[in-house]
Amino acid sequence: MALRIRMPKTKMARREAMEGYLFILPWILGFLIFRLGPMLYSLFLSFTDYAARGAPQFIGLENYTYMFTKDPRFLDSLRSTLAFVVGYLPLNLALGLAIALLMNQRVRGITGFRAIYYLPAVTSGVAVAILWQFVFHKQWGILNAILSVFGAQPIGWLVDPKWVMVAFVIMSIWGVGGSMIIYLAGLQSIPTELYESASIDGANGVRKFWHITLPMLTPTIFFVLITGLIAAFQIFESAYIMTGGGPNYATYFFGLNIYFTAFQSLRFAYASTLAWMLFAIIAALTIFVFTTSRRWVFYAGAREDA
Amino acid sequence: MPREDVMATETQLYTPSTAAARRTSGLRLSRRRVIHTSLTYALLLFGSVLLMVPFFWMLSTSLKTLAEVQTWPIVWIPSNAVWENYPAVFQKTPFARYIMNSLVIAIGGIIGTLIGSSLAGFGFARLRFPGRNVLFFLNLTTLMLPAWVVIVPHFMMFSAVGWLDTYLPFIVPAFFGNAFYIFLFRQWFMGVPGELEDAARIDGCSTFRIFAQIFMPLAKPVIATVAIFAFFYYWNDLLYPLVYLQSQMKFPVSLGLRMFQTANAGVVDMPKMMAASMMALLPCVVIFFFAQRLFVQGVVMTGVEK
Incomplete structure (x- = not known):
């Protein structure tokens, strides 16, 4: 990107510009040292054979051809990550919206409900993963205990390859309050006049939802979709704690694959290749969503195309 | 809402029958409202219980003895809280x-x-x-x-x-x-x-x-x-x-x-x-x-x- 810097003409404006650069200087340095530099370096590493010792030797596209043609773990992590994203993301979008709509009605005690629904979304980390590991326990876990009331046989949630992805989606959906709270904020920013004038025109609740709520909410849906997409592809902690990638690599998500490749096998170069692959997938999907957004995201106040 | 009441009293002066009709329709509307609100509460409460179960399970398990953890059917509330x-x-x-x-x-x-x-x-x-x-x-x-x-x-x-x-x-x-x-x-x-x-x-x-x-x-x-x-x-x-x-x-x-x-x-x-x-x-x-x-x-x- 060519940055054409035209310095301002007056002395005062020049002074302001210098001060501006001074204020963002830490960020610029941080961007170069901790973002751009490492990013380019890992791209470079992905074309080498570097394995934590000696000097990196350039080996061209070897890592990439190995990844695409020979590495079974790459396919495992691709399959499991996509399965998780496909299972989790739409459910999170829809359920978050449904709960937000429910909560957006003028009901008493709303702050209490909001806190209860939001709490699981802000608690994360090892403690929560350990907790869920025990919730999913085949013999002594509470989930199977509840299901047994309905006559279900105990399920090996984290040891059965058929069920383990369902378990991860359930656990992640527990944090649906995160998207709910964003939707709620979006809902509350819709001007009430829109609903009032629709009522005067005789629109019922369903029509109001499809013709006012949903279009006005598309920027929020867009935001939840993009952030959810980026986060879901990077799932790591819960799998690292609960399954370690198993059973039989069914939850060997991209993050786990990169972590194990880099810090257990010390194959730094190949880990960088995998990381760039993940980055490429996330970037491609994000850009794809952005380009389609022109068709379905409605910005109030923006000029309508004729 | 209050505005509707004013209108009702105004009409009452001229045509008592329509006013009565209005009043009953208002009553029916409020009954529908009551059902609506209770349904909202029921759903919100149901969701809250679901979301709180893992936390409850965590607390309950943390106060159990080893023997109580490994029993079927599961112990919901430990008989003697083991604060130790x-x-x-x-x-x-x-x-x-x-x-x-x-x-x-x-x-x-x-x-x-x-x-x-x-x-x-x-x-x-x-x-x-x-x-x-x-x-x-x-x-x-x-x-x-x-x-x-x-x-x-x-x-x-x-x-x-x-x-x-x-x-x-x-x-x-x-x-x-x-x-x-x-x-x-x-x-x-x-x-x-x-x-x-x-x-x-x-x-x-x-x-x-x-x-x-x-x-x-x-x-x-x-x-x-x-x-x-x-x-x-x-x-x-x-x-x-x-x-x-x-x-x-x-x-x-x-x-x-x-x-x-x-x-x-x-x-x-x-x-x-x-x-x-x-x-x-x-x-x-x-x-x-x-x-x-x-x-x-x-x-x-x-x-x-x-």
Whole structure:
């Protein structure tokens, strides 16, 4: 990107510009040292054979051809990550919206409900993963205990390859309050006049939802979709704690694959290749969503195309 | 609603029959409303119970004996609460030490984050300099960059300067600002009226004094929001401690819990594991309930203003 810097003409404006650069200087340095530099370096590493010792030797596209043609773990992590994203993301979008709509009605005690629904979304980390590991326990876990009331046989949630992805989606959906709270904020920013004038025109609740709520909410849906997409592809902690990638690599998500490749096998170069692959997938999907957004995201106040 | 009543009384003066009809239809409407509201409550309550079950399970398990954990049908509420499980955690692991370590990382990280992010946020919001928009856009794009792409170079970098197994890799980068928090500060500073700044300038205040003595005191809600978000991040983070730390006495709570988990594979010491997890979650839950408003505010600022 060519940055054409035209310095301002007056002395005062020049002074302001210098001060501006001074204020963002830490960020610029941080961007170069901790973002751009490492990013380019890992791209470079992905074309080498570097394995934590000696000097990196350039080996061209070897890592990439190995990844695409020979590495079974790459396919495992691709399959499991996509399965998780496909299972989790739409459910999170829809359920978050449904709960937000429910909560957006003028009901008493709303702050209490909001806190209860939001709490699981802000608690994360090892403690929560350990907790869920025990919730999913085949013999002594509470989930199977509840299901047994309905006559279900105990399920090996984290040891059965058929069920383990369902378990991860359930656990992640527990944090649906995160998207709910964003939707709620979006809902509350819709001007009430829109609903009032629709009522005067005789629109019922369903029509109001499809013709006012949903279009006005598309920027929020867009935001939840993009952030959810980026986060879901990077799932790591819960799998690292609960399954370690198993059973039989069914939850060997991209993050786990990169972590194990880099810090257990010390194959730094190949880990960088995998990381760039993940980055490429996330970037491609994000850009794809952005380009389609022109068709379905409605910005109030923006000029309508004729 | 009151307006409808007025209309009803007005009509009553002229045509009593229609007024009666109106009144009954109003009554029917309110009955429908009652059903509607109770349904909303029922759904919200049902969801709340579902979401709270894991927390309940955690608390209940943490107060059980080993025998009570391994029984079928499961014990919902332990007959005798074994509070000793909690102090036992401190005997079995250096848990107090873990907590101290987590606090050191979190406090250092928060201070750095606040300084770096507010400076850049102010620069981007209030000072005009060439390339400002491009640079800010660049800042936002880094939000999309997965940590996985830079983790290997970061490790190599910190290893080269001898920072492994210290807290420097957690704290030092924080001072260079964080893309998301820079965004939050910028949004807030942009909303501050220009008159304040102008008046201070006429009085001969330097830009840094305007930032430190006028803008920062006005930004208390953002400071609090960022501090809390950052606390949650550092407190819960597992990946970086896993990569950067080696000696157990330097582990934060997240990594300490992981150690505890691998040392007690299976259900062997579930009650104590749950007790430890409860204690790891407690600070987050307490902060959440006291600062719920700030959380919601932070979300509103990001989600809606897109």
